[in-house]
Amino acid sequence: MDQLRKLIAALTLKQKLSLVAAAALVAAALYGLARWNHERNFQPLYSGLSAEDAGHVIARLRELGVEYRVADGGASVLVPSGKAAELRIQMAASGLPRSGRIGFELFDRTNLGATDFVEKVNFHRALEGELERSVMSLAEVERARVHITMPRESVFRDLRQPAKASVMVKLRPGAALSPENVQAICYLVSSAVQGLEPEAVSVLDFHGKLLSRPRSGNGLDAPEPSSALIEYRRSLEKDLLAKIHRTLEPVLGPDGFRAGVSVECDFSSGEQSEEIFDPDKSVMVSSERTEDLSGGYLTAGGIPGTASNLPRPKTRPGKDSLGHARRTESIAYQTS
Numbered sequence: 001m002d003q004l005r006k007l008i009a010a011l012t013l014k015q016k017l018s019l020v021a022a023a024a025l026v027a028a029a030l031y032g033l034a035r036w037n038h039e040r041n042f043q044p045l046y047s048g049l050s051a052e053d054a055g056h057v058i059a060r061l062r063e064l065g066v067e068y069r070v071a072d073g074g075a076s077v078l079v080p081s082g083k084a085a086e087l088r089i090q091m092a093a094s095g096l097p098r099s100g101r102i103g104f105e106l107f108d109r110t111n112l113g114a115t116d117f118v119e120k121v122n123f124h125r126a127l128e129g130e131l132e133r134s135v136m137s138l139a140e141v142e143r144a145r146v147h148i149t150m151p152r153e154s155v156f157r158d159l160r161q162p163a164k165a166s167v168m169v170k171l172r173p174g175a176a177l178s179p180e181n182v183q184a185i186c187y188l189v190s191s192a193v194q195g196l197e198p199e200a201v202s203v204l205d206f207h208g209k210l211l212s213r214p215r216s217g218n219g220l221d222a223p224e225p226s227s228a229l230i231e232y233r234r235s236l237e238k239d240l241l242a243k244i245h246r247t248l249e250p251v252l253g254p255d256g257f258r259a260g261v262s263v264e265c266d267f268s269s270g271e272q273s274e275e276i277f278d279p280d281k282s283v284m285v286s287s288e289r290t291e292d293l294s295g296g297y298l299t300a301g302g303i304p305g306t307a308s309n310l311p312r313p314k315t316r317p318g319k320d321s322l323g324h325a326r327r328t329e330s331i332a333y334q335t336s
Contacts, residue, residue, distance in 0.1 A: 042069050042078040045087055046097060048142050048172075049075050053097035060094055061087070124150065131189055135167060138185075140175035143206075144168065151195040163196035165189050170206040177203075182212045229267050237261045290328035 011019070045068070046057060054074050061068045061079070066087065069078035079087055091097070114122075128146045135144040145168040152161035167185055171177065177185075186201040203212040240261045248257050 041081050043081045043084050044071075045077045045079045045084055045091075047072070047076045049077065049097055050143065056096050057091060060091060060096060064090070124148065127192065131167075131192055134188060135169065135185060138181065140171055140177055140181065141169050142172045143170040146189065148189075148193055148196075150193075162200060163193055165193060165196060165201045167201065167203045168206060169203065169211075177205075177211060186212055229265070233263050233265050236263045236265070286331075288328065288330040290326065292326040 008016070046053075049057065051074060054070070054077060057077050058068065058070070061077070064087075066079060066083060070076070071078055128148055131146040131148075132144045135141055135146065147166045149161070149164040151163040152159070154160050167189060169177070169185075182203050183198070185203055186198040189201050190196040190198040201212065202210065204210045240263070241259060244259045244261070248259070
């Protein structure tokens with residue numbers, strides 16, 4: 001000990017400062033190595049969580065006394081690697097994560113004093129929550145929100161309201177929904193709601209891009225314009241608006257007017273067949289014509305003399321008159 005003191009006392013001020021700096025550097029390196037080794041033993045328990053789900057998961061981990069870490073701005077929760085699988089099972093038993101909405105486990109807490117209105121509202125909430133979980137089970141979907149408008153029955157036809165639904169999806173990075181996936185989501189939601197047609201379900205992503213729209217116009221059976229046709233209509237509106245600006249800006253200035261363009265396009269298509277019959281331009285194939293006319297009255301006759309030469313008066317039909325008439329005409333043309 002005395003030798004160490006003598007050695008330190010023999011050092012210059014510069015040597016003492018260098019020794020202190022080296023000791024601090026070694027201590028920092030050891031601390032960083034220990035921290036890195038400790039963090040390496042953590043793995044994600046859940047990723048892409050909403051703030052509400054992350055709060056429920058962290059609260060449950062605190063109850064279990066499990067050490068955890070938060071990453072990705074609170075969207076990921078890390079736990080020790082050896083406990084991740086066991087903790088996922090425990091979280092699933094507790095109904096976590098809930099995707100921000102509760103499902104049919106809402107009815108596990110039975111309230112005998114609940115009114116019929118409260119029961120309907122709870123069923124509505126539970127159905128939306130279950131559909132959100134089903135949509136999120138798709139590999140491409142990270143988060144989902146489902147909103148349902150229940151059908152309204154009425155004895156008056158004008159007051160009836162059909163069922164409708166809208167689905168918002170947040171896709172995973174680099175993922176995309178194919179038209180078949182979008183159609184599957186529509187049928188999934190419509191099959192779970194009474195009276196809901198697949199055509200009445202609209203699907204859009206979190207960027208506001210419409211993936212599937214409810215059909216309107218002449219009814220649900222009316223053809224739905226494709227994305228290419230909608231883009232064509234938007235391009236027409238953009239071109240017309242640009243022409244209006246180029247025309248009015250030199251006269252009124254850029255701030256002297258406001259213009260907007262809305263183009264209505266008829267994208268309907270159909271087939272029409274027409275047959276024209278014109279006897280003057282047609283070829284006669286067959287012709288049949290029959291005309292038979294006969295008839296007359298009794299002529300003068302008897303003993304020669306004045307009386308016999310005078311014409312007799314006309315007799316009434318059915319008496320002495322004789323008559324017959326028949327006329328048939330049939331013509332066939334070949335159409336061109």
